[in-house]
Amino acid sequence: MNINSKIPVYILSGFLGSGKTTVLIKMLEHCKANGQNPGIILNELGQENVEGHLFEDKKVVELLNGCICCTIQDDLKETMNDLVAEMESNPLDVLFIEGTGVANPLEIQEVLLTDPYMNQFEIMSIITVLDASHFREYQSIFASSSEVRKLIKEQIICGSLLLLNKTDLIGQEEIQKVIRKIIQIGGDESNIIQCKFGQVDNDLLFEKRFQSFMMNPQNTDIVQEHEHHHSFIQAIKLEDIPSFPIKSYEKWFKGLPSNVLRGKGYIEIEQTKELLNFQYASNKVTFTKIPTSVPKKSIIILIGTDLNNEAINEHCKYLLEGIL
Numbered sequence: 001m002n003i004n005s006k007i008p009v010y011i012l013s014g015f016l017g018s019g020k021t022t023v024l025i026k027m028l029e030h031c032k033a034n035g036q037n038p039g040i041i042l043n044e045l046g047q048e049n050v051e052g053h054l055f056e057d058k059k060v061v062e063l064l065n066g067c068i069c070c071t072i073q074d075d076l077k078e079t080m081n082d083l084v085a086e087m088e089s090n091p092l093d094v095l096f097i098e099g100t101g102v103a104n105p106l107e108i109q110e111v112l113l114t115d116p117y118m119n120q121f122e123i124m125s126i127i128t129v130l131d132a133s134h135f136r137e138y139q140s141i142f143a144s145s146s147e148v149r150k151l152i153k154e155q156i157i158c159g160s161l162l163l164l165n166k167t168d169l170i171g172q173e174e175i176q177k178v179i180r181k182i183i184q185i186g187g188d189e190s191n192i193i194q195c196k197f198g199q200v201d202n203d204l205l206f207e208k209r210f211q212s213f214m215m216n217p218q219n220t221d222i223v224q225e226h227e228h229h230h231s232f233i234q235a236i237k238l239e240d241i242p243s244f245p246i247k248s249y250e251k252w253f254k255g256l257p258s259n260v261l262r263g264k265g266y267i268e269i270e271q272t273k274e275l276l277n278f279q280y281a282s283n284k285v286t287f288t289k290i291p292t293s294v295p296k297k298s299i300i301i302l303i304g305t306d307l308n309n310e311a312i313n314e315h316c317k318y319l320l321e322g323i324l
């Protein structure tokens, strides 16, 4: 590491399934093209990382089983200490930190702005990714909880770049309504960029937008108010899942109750015994092949609110008992 220069840091924030990892992968491609060595810190809700196959050849530190902004904020410091020690032999050019979908990026920022990290790292941008297709639903007092609304508000106010992602799933009129709502919540119009699958000009993505010493009074309020309010979000893990035809899985995911906001993991296809990665977000499920070199077992992680209820239990029972 050049002792005179700080490592640039990009913090990726945004609600569950909004597209943070999609943006991160795009940024990593850019680093690769420029011969840069990136460090990645991923914070996952749930005890298992089911997205490791996406970062196979990269150095990734995973902070599982908690949320950076609460229970494992100390772990983040420890991870940063390890990174600093390791940089002696393996210098990093850039560091990416992806928070869970229910993290307040201010808490990550806080760690980086304390000694000794402040002298070694420089926050370049807090990139908040927003799911345009569900934005107004998440803001609706009828369809969402006050905690979800508050969390997304925090992510918007803290964001130095607001990526309005998933615009392919809605029309222009709805996009304009969403933008108006973001501005009303406190987002700065000049920071909003519309995109699909995180496809944004690299100059914008990598631009330095965060000023370390310029405290925004609105942000200060949020730190004081922050009450670990995301305990309302829960994650459940299903294992030992029988294999099924892909159509049956599709049907099962489609039938998930609406309080399941996100799902990810691996499922096994009946005919071929092939493991596929699935992503469930914005009420849609997609399946992708994973390299056979990644030894995995089938596992389903569901994330949402109030998951311990009869409807979910019943729905999961169908799957686990093989009666799809």
Ligand SMILES: Nc1nc2c(ncn2[C@@H]2O[C@H](COP(=O)(O)OP(=O)(O)OP(=O)(O)O)[C@@H](O)[C@H]2O)c(=O)[nH]1
Pocket: 014, 015, 016, 017, 018, 019, 020, 021, 022, 023, 099, 100, 101, 129, 165, 166, 167, 168, 169, 195, 196, 197, 198, 262, 279, 280, 281, 286
């Ligand atoms: N249609 C559509 N799908 C998208 C877009 N961006 C991402 N996705 C899909 O949405 C799903 C979730 O994307 P991720 O990038 O994993 O979202 P995330 O914010 O990292 O999700 P968490 O793990 O919950 O924090 C994946 O299946 C993506 O392929 C988009 O612009 N349009």
